[in-house]
Amino acid sequence: MAPDVPSTSARIRSVALVGNPNTGKSSVFNLLTGLRQRVGNFPGVTVEKREGQVQVPGLGEVRLLDLPGLYSLTPRSADEEVVTAVLLDRDSPLRPDAVVLVADASNLKRNLFLFTQVASLGLPMVLAVTMEDVSRGLGQTTDFQRLSEQLGVPVAILNPRSGEGLDELLKKIPHARRAQVSLPEPEGLNGLGDAYREDYGGFMLAAVGGNGQYQKALARDTVARYQLLDTLLQGVQKQAGEARIGLTEKLDRVLLHPVWGYAIFLGILFAIFQAVFLLASYPMDAIDGAMNGLSSLLNTLLPNSWLTRLITEGLIPGIGGILVFIPQIAILFALLAVLEDTGYMARVIFISDKIMRRFGLSGRSVVPLFSGLACAVPAIMAARTIENRKERLLTILVTPFMSCSARIPVFTVLTAVSVPERAIWGFLSLQGLVMFSMYMIGIFFAVGSAWVLKLFVKSKGRSHFMLELPYFKAPRWKNVLTESYLKSRAFVTDAGKIILVIALALWFLAAYGPGDAMEKAEARATAIAQKDNLPEVEAESLKQTLKLESSYAGVMGHAIEPAIRPLGFDWKIGMALIASFAAREVFVGTMATIHTVGADLEPGGRLLERMRQSRDAVTGKPTYRPSVAFSLMIFYLLAMQCMSTFSIVRRETNSWAWAIGQLVGMTALAYLCSWAVFGLME
Amino acid sequence: MTPRTLADLKTGERATILDIPQDELGVKLMEMGCLPGSDVRLRQVAPMGCPICLEVGRCLLTIRRESAAHVTIG
Numbered sequence: 001m002a003p004d005v006p007s008t009s010a011r012i013r014s015v016a017l018v019g020n021p022n023t024g025k026s027s028v029f030n031l032l033t034g035l036r037q038r039v040g041n042f043p044g045v046t047v048e049k050r051e052g053q054v055q056v057p058g059l060g061e062v063r064l065l066d067l068p069g070l071y072s073l074t075p076r077s078a079d080e081e082v083v084t085a086v087l088l089d090r091d092s093p094l095r096p097d098a099v100v101l102v103a104d105a106s107n108l109k110r111n112l113f114l115f116t117q118v119a120s121l122g123l124p125m126v127l128a129v130t131m132e133d134v135s136r137g138l139g140q141t142t143d144f145q146r147l148s149e150q151l152g153v154p155v156a157i158l159n160p161r162s163g164e165g166l167d168e169l170l171k172k173i174p175h176a177r178r179a180q181v182s183l184p185e186p187e188g189l190n191g192l193g194d195a196y197r198e199d200y201g202g203f204m205l206a207a208v209g210g211n212g213q214y215q216k217a218l219a220r221d222t223v224a225r226y227q228l229l230d231t232l233l234q235g236v237q238k239q240a241g242e243a244r245i246g247l248t249e250k251l252d253r254v255l256l257h258p259v260w261g262y263a264i265f266l267g268i269l270f271a272i273f274q275a276v277f278l279l280a281s282y283p284m285d286a287i288d289g290a291m292n293g294l295s296s297l298l299n300t301l302l303p304n305s306w307l308t309r310l311i312t313e314g315l316i317p318g319i320g321g322i323l324v325f326i327p328q329i330a331i332l333f334a335l336l337a338v339l340e341d342t343g344y345m346a347r348v349i350f351i352s353d354k355i356m357r358r359f360g361l362s363g364r365s366v367v368p369l370f371s372g373l374a375c376a377v378p379a380i381m382a383a384r385t386i387e388n389r390k391e392r393l394l395t396i397l398v399t400p401f402m403s404c405s406a407r408i409p410v411f412t413v414l415t416a417v418s419v420p421e422r423a424i425w426g427f428l429s430l431q432g433l434v435m436f437s438m439y440m441i442g443i444f445f446a447v448g449s450a451w452v453l454k455l456f457v458k459s460k461g462r463s464h465f466m467l468e469l470p471y472f473k474a475p476r477w478k479n480v481l482t483e484s485y486l487k488s489r490a491f492v493t494d495a496g497k498i499i500l501v502i503a504l505a506l507w508f509l510a511a512y513g514p515g516d517a518m519e520k521a522e523a524r525a526t527a528i529a530q531k532d533n534l535p536e537v538e539a540e541s542l543k544q545t546l547k548l549e550s551s552y553a554g555v556m557g558h559a560i561e562p563a564i565r566p567l568g569f570d571w572k573i574g575m576a577l578i579a580s581f582a583a584r585e586v587f588v589g590t591m592a593t594i595h596t597v598g599a600d601l602e603p604g605g606r607l608l609e610r611m612r613q614s615r616d617a618v619t620g621k622p623t624y625r626p627s628v629a630f631s632l633m634i635f636y637l638l639a640m641q642c643m644s645t646f647s648i649v650r651r652e653t654n655s656w657a658w659a660i661g662q663l664v665g666m667t668a669l670a671y672l673c674s675w676a677v678f679g680l681m682e
Numbered sequence: 683m684t685p686r687t688l689a690d691l692k693t694g695e696r697a698t699i700l701d702i703p704q705d706e707l708g709v710k711l712m713e714m715g716c717l718p719g720s721d722v723r724l725r726q727v728a729p730m731g732c733p734i735c736l737e738v739g740r741c742l743l744t745i746r747r748e749s750a751a752h753v754t755i756g
Contacts, residue, residue: 071713071714072710072713074709074710074713076710106740107739107740107741109715109739110714110715110739110740110741113713113715138740209706212705215704215705215706215708215709216704218709219702219704219705219708219709219712220704222709222712222713222717223712223717223718226712226715226717248742249725252725252726252735253726256726256728256729256735257729258729258730261729262729350728350733350735350744351728351729353728353732353733353746354728354729354730354731354732354733355730363733463706464706464707464710464745464746464749465733465744465745465746465749466710466711466714466743466744466745466749467733467743467744467745468714468741468742468743468744469735469742469743469744470742471742
């Protein structure tokens with residue numbers, strides 16, 4: 001129809017990819033832009049915005065924007081709201097010059113519903129059809145030439161798996177056209193007719209969440225669009241024979257089974273854990289070693305000055321403290337991406353919704369809670385997909401209880417110090433069991449606190465759980481790797497910056513003290529060493545310990561000692577607590593500083609030995625006896641010691657009150673539980 | 683007799699949608715292809731009875747039981 005509409009190519013500087021979820025849209029984006037893409041946020045909110053540059057024949061560099069998948073322009077969750085605003089609002093600075101609408105050929109009509117809506121916005125479009133092979137496999141035959149004529153826009157057939165058809169798509173972008181969809185104005189629009197005709201985007205912005213009259217208008221509009229599609233698609237797609245029961249349905253009979261479904265889920269969870277721990281340990285050791293090596297190398301090369309110490313004792317351990325988490329985070333997110341990409345994650349949401357709702361959460365909370373096992377920052381962002389505001393808020397509030405990778409080194413050190421290396425029943429490692437129970441306790445507190453909080457959080461607005469189960473497919477490995485890379489990069493930029501700043505601040509607090517306290521401590525150490533005739537190594541160690549006690553950090557540790565005595569902690573642990581107030585992983589570094597400061601900074605075993613020998617200055621008992629170690633582990637498990645999480649919660653809830661409430665609440669709970677654990681075990 | 687709804691379907695049973703409320707829930711269901719006159723099949727029910735998975739065309743749509751109860755079928 002009407003092929004004489006002028007081509008709009010002269011003005012195309014930016015193109016947006018729009019389409020339903022599970023159409024392969026993001027793969028198309030990844031293929032077109034590679035890793036040159038930038039992940040940012042939409043202005044003012046933290047909805048992920050993926051952008052990249054792409055060379056289009058005849059147009060040159062074009063900005064490509066990947067919008068999260070959606071079914072329609074009526075948003076159903078927080079992230080969709082932002083996306084639809086980009087398209088609907090004529091004044092949005094991000095509004096693209098043209099749209100590539102990605103549609104799944106095997107479910108064409110439903111996918112083209114969104115097409116008709118975008119067409120009504122008056123944006124020039126190209127239709128990119130994916131899953132053509134799947135469609136043929138189902139016995140569907142599609143006349144794409146006719147489809148292109150009916151819609152009035154160029155159509156490109158793509159295979160995001162192989163990259164076939166990408167060049168064809170690029171060639172068609174300059175020929176993007178306004179689609180020829182003429183809709184009969186739905187009946188009963190009453191006073192809304194003008195708005196509907198003149199500015200469909202403005203009408204939609206007003207209609208979403210609008211009163212009953214708007215909802216009725218939207219309902220009629222939806223029916224009218226499907227009727228139009230029935231007409232347009234006549235003779236375009238034919239279905240030969242009855243669709244048979246496919247592989248997906250057979251798999252679902254097992255995966256959604258009341259017994260096998262959960263058993264398989266737990267099995268997969270266990271396998272993921274094993275994989276994360278085993279696979280990540282090698283690169284982690286390598287990073288650790290490299291950082292220690294770099295520190296000692298620079299120590300010998302550079303002159304002995306405060307700047308050298310800032311670099312070797314502050315900066316490098318700080319950077320190492322960030323890098324060391326990357327293997328676990330990257331592996332866990334890669335595995336989660338596999339579950340997501342194959343379509344299994346949607347099944348997990350499906351079988352857990354009923355259980356999660358008892359605790360005031362949604363089936364969709366499973367993804368954030370899972371991701372929380374790696375890092376709470378991207379996990380809390382993942383809660384955006386939850387339609388219901390109350391369920392989303394509760395998910396955000398409890399996700400930090402999930403034991404993230406930053407807690408692992410804390411638990412590792414403390415179990416190694418306090419739990420004997422023994423096997424029970426011949427095969428279960430006692431230390432491993434303690435680690436595992438920490439995870440379980442974290443999960444227990446996450447769902448338990450959601451259950452309590454749901455009684456106090458008021459529900460605002462109704463919304464409806466709605467989830468499409470994608471058909472099973474093999475994971476697209478390139479996608480998986482890109483996902484994992486981008487999430488890890490987000491960790492480095494979001495959490496990493498804060499960790500680094502804290503590491504530097506901590507170094508300063510431990511290296512300097514008020515007035516001449518440090519000089520006095522040094523003099524005292526020299527005096528004791530001379531009097532007791534200590535060998536040089538021990539004298540140096542004593543000097544460092546006394547200096548640390550006199551430093552700002554030591555003063556602060558002493559100051560809070562009365563408050564943490566009931567938990568079994570002395571001033572040294574107090575220092576570690578202060579240091580890890582904003583990032584809990586700093587604990588191990590602080591332990592190393594406290595117990596091995598000075599000449600013999602050996603890795604690993606030496607620290608554990610020192611910690612085992614350490615005595616409480618007041619009681620004379622071992623500082624890290626089991627009661628203290630467990631109390632400390634519970635504290636680190638439950639307390640909100642993560643500035644990055646705090647800031648992301650503030651952004652995502654758009655409320656200081658919730659962020660501060662969570663910080664105070666979690667810390668208070670941690671204090672109480674640690675106190676109870678110490679009291680019971682002592 | 684109260685009209686049957688999607689929530690009353692048995693696993694594997696097919697039905698035709700008669701009426702969908704013209705509210706937020708209804709609009710979203712219709713956008714997903716559940717329109718008056720559409721054929722649906724109850725494909726699967728989650729363990730513990732909720733949510734349910736409907737097959738509408740090629741779409742496997744899962745909704746909670748209380749949402750399904752708003753859609754009348756024939």
